[in-house]
Amino acid sequence: MARSTPRLSPRTVFSRANGDGVRAYFEDHGASRYSFYGYGKVACRDGIDVMLAECPDADNVVLPAYLPYGIVEPFREAGLEPRYYTCDRRLQPDLNRIEELLDSGTLAVMFVHYFGQPQAREDIGAIRELAAEYGAYTIDDNAHAALSTLDGQLLGTFGDIGITSLHKTLPIPNGAALFLDNDDLSGAALARSAVRDRYTKADYRYCGRAFGRSVSRQPVFKQALSTLRWVSARSRRTNGHVHQNDIEEDPREIYESTKIPMSRLSLHVLERTDPIDVIASRRANYRVWDRTIRDLDGIEPVFESLTPGACPQYYPAIVEAPDDLGTLSGTAKPWPPLPYEVRGDETFATENDLSTRLHTLPVHQGLGTDEMEVLVCLAND
Ligand SMILES: Cc1ncc(COP(=O)(O)O)c(C=O)c1O
Structure with missing residues (x-):
């Protein structure tokens, strides 16, 4: 069974900081205002407060239904009603449904770049326009792949606020960031942002x-x-x-x-991570799965291709009969555990179907050529 995330190596820990690192990468790719957190959910909670400071009467938020249940909690804690929109089997948002859900009480519309692959630029633009029409903000949820870019711009920075979960890409105990990309939003109240000043x-x-x-x-x-x-x-x-x-x-x-x-x-x-190496390894491993999966029956890729600039979190594939995964069952994991309101609801037939059939295959930078060959043999078995 392959690990789904990379393992921290002594070489990384004991090397010197190289001056590049993730912060420089963020800044080179358009992230100018950001703060660190332990987890994306808490970064999101601070982002919600930043927006609520401007719109204190807002009472709801528009979220994709295809979401792990934990990320809805910060919105509930802030007293916002979650309203869910659907997506298709390529995880593209239903723009009509977003418009139906919006009203004058909507604080924000969130969109997610699943597994590190960016949503289409046109869809991001359309969501931003719709939100603006109703006086709502946008949240760019790039929890899945902290190093992905679209046209050279870091994912997570396409909304008024955005989040990323560093710990999903890098071998670290925790780590996330909140991005503020609207100059009218004040970062004065980022009460939950913190980095420990000593090792624990x-x-x-x-x-x-x-x-x-x-x-x-x-x-x-x-x-x-x-x-x-x-x-x-x-x-x-x-x-x-x-x-x-x-x-x-x-x-x-x-x-x-x-x-x-x-x-x-x-x-x-x-401070000791070379983002370019991480991206290259993950993209190479993604391509190995892509070549393998396209030749197999009963399992289909979610995405047509690997978008330029994407640093994939996983290789997602839709498995026709998950019980028949055989030797791959220890490696391929279903995703996500849906919010309770979405589970079993006919309106979200696609999300419910995907939550049992969509499986993630590991592509992380810790998987070398040998390990990928073993995994591919298992898949072909
Ligand atoms: C789409 C999405 N957003 C946000 C989060 C929350 O990230 P974190 O685990 O860093 O709180 C997750 C976690 O899996 C996620 O999948």
Whole structure:
């Protein structure tokens, strides 16, 4: 079974900051006002408050129905009614439905770039226009792929506000950003933005788990690792931290568990990451899946092609009979756990169907040619 996210390497941690890193990449691709957070949901919560400061009477928000249930929580916490629009099987928004849902109480319309592939420019433009007609803002949710760009501009910066989840692309314990792209919105109230100024036990535990085998054989680390394992076991017993992959957690609990600052280790890794290498590896691995999947029966790609500038989070494919995935079942994961209001509702037939059939295949930068070959053999089995 392949990991779905990359593992942090000692080489990254112990290398020097190279001056480029993720921040420079953000700034080179049009992100001028942004702040760091532990998680995208909390970044979104601050963004909501920034918009509410201008429109305090707003009472609803227009969201895509094809969404994991946890991301709806910040809107509920802010007292906004979520209204859902549909998409098609290529994950393109239903613009007519968006217009039907908008009214004078709408704070914002959110659009999502799924799995790191940008929505079409025309659709982004149309959503912005519709929102503006009703005096609403737009939220560009680029949680999935922090390094993706469209025509040279960073995804996440196409709305009045936007978010990205760095921890979904990079081997870091947590990390996200809120982008403000409307000069009329004041960033004065970004109350939840924070980066820890020191390393915590959680950072050491994360390294301990990531370095595992390679380092554990070095005598100098043996003592340190045994301490980390002890601390890790004790903390699992005492604080019951919510892991996002667990099945059917309470979305409210998921959200509560994300109200933490970005870790110091995450910042350290951002400063030592070469975005260009990450993008190249992910795109190469995506192409391997694309060649493989297009030759298989009973499984079809979601996207026609890999958009220039996209740094894919996963390779998404629609599986006709998920129970027959065979050897790939440990690697291909269904996505997402839909919001409760959307589940089983006929209006959202496409979303409900996709949430059982759409599976994600890993493309991350930690997968080398050998591992990809093994995965492709499994798929062909
Ligand atoms: C589309 C989308 N937006 C936002 C989020 C929230 O991101 P985070 O896990 O960083 O809070 C997720 C999480 O999976 C997501 O899939």
